[in-house]
Amino acid sequence: MNMVNEQVEQWGVFELSLEGPDQGNPYRDCPLQAAFRFGGREVKTAGFYDGGGTYRIRFMPDRQGEWRFETSSPVPELDGISGSFVCTPPSAGNHGPVRVMDEYRFAHEDGTVFHPFGTTCYAWIHLNQGMQEKTLQTLADNGFNKLRMCVFPKHYAFNSEEPDSFPFARREDDGFDHTRFDPAFFAKLERRILDLQKLGIEADLILFHPYDKGHWGFDRMDAEVDDSYLSYVLARLSAFRNVWWSLANEYDFMEEKKPADWDRLFRIVQEEDPYGHPRSIHNGTRMYDHGSVRFYDHAKPWVTHLSVQHWDVTLPPIWRREYHKPIVIDECCYEGNLPQRWGNITAEEMTRRFWESIVRGAYCTHGETYTHPDNEIWWAKGGRLYGQSPERIAFLKSILEEAPAGYKPIPGIYDVPTIGVEDEYYLQYFGVHRPSYREIPLPEDAEFTAEIIDTWEMTITKLDHTLRGRSRLQLPDQLYTAVRIQRVR
Amino acid sequence: MNMVNEQVEQWGVFELSLEGPDQGNPYRDCPLQAAFRFGGREVKTAGFYDGGGTYRIRFMPDRQGEWRFETSSPVPELDGISGSFVCTPPSAGNHGPVRVMDEYRFAHEDGTVFHPFGTTCYAWIHLNQGMQEKTLQTLADNGFNKLRMCVFPKHYAFNSEEPDSFPFARREDDGFDHTRFDPAFFAKLERRILDLQKLGIEADLILFHPYDKGHWGFDRMDAEVDDSYLSYVLARLSAFRNVWWSLANEYDFMEEKKPADWDRLFRIVQEEDPYGHPRSIHNGTRMYDHGSVRFYDHAKPWVTHLSVQHWDVTLPPIWRREYHKPIVIDECCYEGNLPQRWGNITAEEMTRRFWESIVRGAYCTHGETYTHPDNEIWWAKGGRLYGQSPERIAFLKSILEEAPAGYKPIPGIYDVPTIGVEDEYYLQYFGVHRPSYREIPLPEDAEFTAEIIDTWEMTITKLDHTLRGRSRLQLPDQLYTAVRIQRVR
Incomplete structure (x- = not known):
């Protein structure tokens, strides 16, 4: 048995390699699996033959702490092998699957x-x-x-x-x-x-x-x-x-x-x-x-x-x-x-x-x-x-x-495809449409910034005043414009 | 009875005006219709009240020659009035309905x-x-x-x-x-x-x-x-x-x-x-x-x-x-x-x-x-x-x-929406697509002209050579291009 790693970060790959038969056709004839246990929980996963008499089992742990495992196979050399490894915190940039x-x-x-x-x-x-x-x-x-x-x-x-x-x-x-x-x-x-x-x-x-x-x-x-x-x-x-x-x-x-x-x-x-x-x-x-x-x-x-x-x-x-x-x-x-x-x-x-x-x-x-x-x-x-x-x-x-995580399509009153969170955040896109202005029904009791986005030139132009209540927004006479409106208070 | 016109061109309007009751509500109470006859054929049409005691019946004849008509109405003054008119050839630009x-x-x-x-x-x-x-x-x-x-x-x-x-x-x-x-x-x-x-x-x-x-x-x-x-x-x-x-x-x-x-x-x-x-x-x-x-x-x-x-x-x-x-x-x-x-x-x-x-x-x-x-x-x-x-x-x-009258959509092999008549005429439009070239499977036993149409600039550029069999057509790298291909021999 060879544990490629005794410590594995969360959502990293723990790999166990085993030596076994290399005669006949092990791909077909030598099945192998392992049960991985964390407390009372058990996850089963299949191993595979990697050529040259080497068999491997890979496992992605999803909880930090000690994991135990045990193999099973009709091939005696691959059967009943057990051990453990420690799952450590994920490294930067690893957010899991x-x-x-x-x-x-x-x-x-x-x-x-x-x-x-x-x-x-x-x-x-x-x-x-x-x-x-x-x-x-x-x-x-x-x-x-x-x-x-x-x-x-x-x-x-x-x-x-x-x-x-x-x-x-x-x-x-x-x-x-x-x-x-x-x-x-x-x-x-x-x-x-x-x-x-x-x-x-x-x-x-x-x-x-x-x-x-x-x-x-x-x-x-x-x-x-x-x-x-x-x-x-x-x-x-x-x-x-x-x-x-x-x-x-x-x-x-x-x-x-x-x-x-x-x-x-x-x-x-x-x-x-x-x-x-x-x-x-x-x-x-x-x-x-x-x-x-x-x-x-x-x-x-x-x-x-x-x-x-x-x-x-x-x-x-x-x-x-x-x-x-x-x-x-x-x-x-x-x-x-x-x-x-x-x-x-x-x-x-x-x-x-x-x-x-x-x-x-x-x-x-x-x-x-x-x-x-x-x-x-x-x-x-x-x-x-x-x-x-x-x-x-x-x-x-x-x-x-930068949009709020829970944004959704906002249907109905906006007449243009829009995602956002009602009364908080709106992102609208006009595509081949180019209205010269828009009336936007914003709540009276809040204040919003508005930005005109030129999606082709990649510019964001912020309006120098905030919006409140039903607001009229002047828009440029051009293709591929978007508007972002965000509540500030 | 007053026939506004005694001769009417084919698909023109023959109008008969009649005087009748102007009391009560003639719109509701004085129905009127007429049968127009051309040989053994009969077309019935309703008349209408036009105010001031005037009733009218209009008719569009679709055959040249003599048409006869007879009115019918529960209102005695409007009933049983008959006559005829002559339908003449249509004037220039009148192609009928x-x-x-x-x-x-x-x-x-x-x-x-x-x-x-x-x-x-x-x-x-x-x-x-x-x-x-x-x-x-x-x-x-x-x-x-x-x-x-x-x-x-x-x-x-x-x-x-x-x-x-x-x-x-x-x-x-x-x-x-x-x-x-x-x-x-x-x-x-x-x-x-x-x-x-x-x-x-x-x-x-x-x-x-x-x-x-x-x-x-x-x-x-x-x-x-x-x-x-x-x-x-x-x-x-x-x-x-x-x-x-x-x-x-x-x-x-x-x-x-x-x-x-x-x-x-x-x-x-x-x-x-x-x-x-x-x-x-x-x-x-x-x-x-x-x-x-x-x-x-x-x-x-x-x-x-x-x-x-x-x-x-x-x-x-x-x-x-x-x-x-x-x-x-x-x-x-x-x-x-x-x-x-x-x-x-x-x-x-x-x-x-x-x-x-x-x-x-x-x-x-x-x-x-x-x-x-x-x-x-x-x-x-x-x-x-x-x-x-x-x-x-x-x-x-x-x-x-200018397209042949019987053109139809040509599905399938052309990969781009096309109308035409197989082996004779093709009109294709690329819209937002801009292929740099196209392979066009034309018949071997015929010769075709090809024109590149800039649908925005409204220009038609004819290729200086004709096409025969499977042909490669260079296309401009731009939006809104069409191609017209016409058999010349």
Whole structure:
């Protein structure tokens, strides 16, 4: 037995490694689990085979103090091993995993509100080291705090590189052995998840996707293979606090899978992740036709939030009425100039879609698709960002982070999408509307500051007088204006 | 008997005036109708009392040659009067009334396609003469061919003038006598309908509306009063070829009326207009929430087309699948800068909404709401236009008028909303999308010209070479671009 660490901070990873059989197929034949106990509480988690006769069990403790554990396995060498470790206070910046807080939003387990402002680099871990490092540097230089990324490699327009490793071991005939995994691949993936963790970024892991079309065949494996792949991923990665589970990207484009398959896969994730990381599934859209959008039924209990693809970012109020769960529009088209419809909106439009989402109590996710001589396009490969929206998105994020934690959409009288806390705080966004003035019904017994926000120029202009009661606010004659009103006494 | 005209052009108005009782209440007590016969065909139409002992019957003949007529009435002086007139060929510019041609479009009765490019002056006939003349001059100077206008006056924000006359006669106590009409009011209305006809503009008459709130009470009359008002309007106006019937504006904001009331009123229009002018009803929207939009059931057989209010002009394909009728988005917000959300989109956005509608096989309607020192706002009062969209809308109209008459939305492979005729003609619009290039799958055995249209600058740039087979088209890196591709051989 080797405890990688005898002290683990809260929401850090405790890892136990064990030596065991390396003959036959331990991935398939040597199951292992452990029970972790804290006082009267017990959490069970699966271990996994990591190659070379090494078995590991990872655990993320959520309470400070002494945790005891004991393994169980039909393999005698792996069975009945027990011990303990001490869980210490979390280090700075560690707020624990993200949870759904209410029907609008997320929070870390320590209570810190988490506003997802994500971006998308589907295949970045499948590129060369240099590109991966460049991607991390770009992420460090920008304000994004969630990254949508695929476990399986991607074979698609502008992205046909073969990666250096795959989740499954290769067979001699160059096919894949679906009963064996490749520990080197997972070590790479885990390193990148931890790199993101250091940057304060949630890894929104896409577990299946259709961008394969049989090229490697990961989009059309047997149910048994899908299930064992998922179990292996869950055993290895669940203990990382910054992991989210995205069952699939454009799940409805995976024609080999039926709705019942997604139900089954969701339940595996729900049952085998002991920590309840966020779980969702992302739909595709065809064309520009609303009728083409087929959501998975987000009302099902194993779906924690909506991870939508839709170009119409005014729809969250409708979806919320149906599902009562937080909404992330994880694809709203990308800033860029590709020929494909999903890949050529302007920075102005991307910024507008973020604001429209936020003021409806939802979230939006960024992606960038500018043509590049070597096809280094952020949305697929990471690398560099060239667009003008990331800076504006970070500006919006800073505004939202200053909002009162309990803000909600304020319907009705304000005639314009607004979030806030009644009589305390209002954030309104006008988008393509440009009223020359607004009448705002504020309470008579309080005093408010008003600020005009130019969401494109990123300026905040404070009115030199305060407002009280029904107030008339002059507004600039321009696109993309927001207004923030805050009570001062 | 006095025949105002013994010769009438096809789709002109034949009018017969009769003298009869002027005692009691002839509006209520002296019904009158006539049968018009052309060969073996008979068309019945109602007459109406026009005050001062004069009764009139109007008729729009749709076939050239001799028409015979005979009146019938329980009033002896009005009964059994017969005669004939000759219907002559239509004069230049007279194409007859507008009909629904197929699920996409309209045509005049002579087969000329009619593409509605309308605007909105709800209360223009209720303003003073000077303003009315100014409105007509503005209409003459612009390209609009349909005008949404109310029969009843309007009492609403930016519009509180009392008109000089009303559809109903006034009582001595300043209320209205709902059993008597005001011929002077209707003469004014008819004169304006004919003024529009001379300009080639369809009068989309709004028969009821909620902008009254009990001020005059026309929004909350008894069913019996509503019905007799409608019958009177139909008897007077149906014979004008450029009339459309809009049962109501924002019908769902008229809380005093139930769905069954609208069904009943629709059927009166259907039964008492012998010519089958276009019939629809216009919904309201509340806020920015799709769920707030309540359509009247346009599948009902008396609805000829959709007259929608919606800010999301990408929805026509959905509505068409449900209703299979032509779609006019009669309110998509207005170009202007009023505080209200519906009244402050930019000219760019208004122009974009027109294009987005057109390339989905639907139509859009203009309105303008710039603040004005005297509240002379086009959408309510007419007067002058200040905006930048009318010129761009006329540009689009000229492009559409050059399109092949049988164009349809072309779904699927083009990835961008497109209308056209396969292998012959394509009109695509990119809106907020700005691809740097496009691959277009054209047939190998034909040759095409391609034009890049800057819909804002109103320029059409023709490529100096023709296209054949799968072609790559370079596009400018800018908003609001369209492409037109036409077969040349």
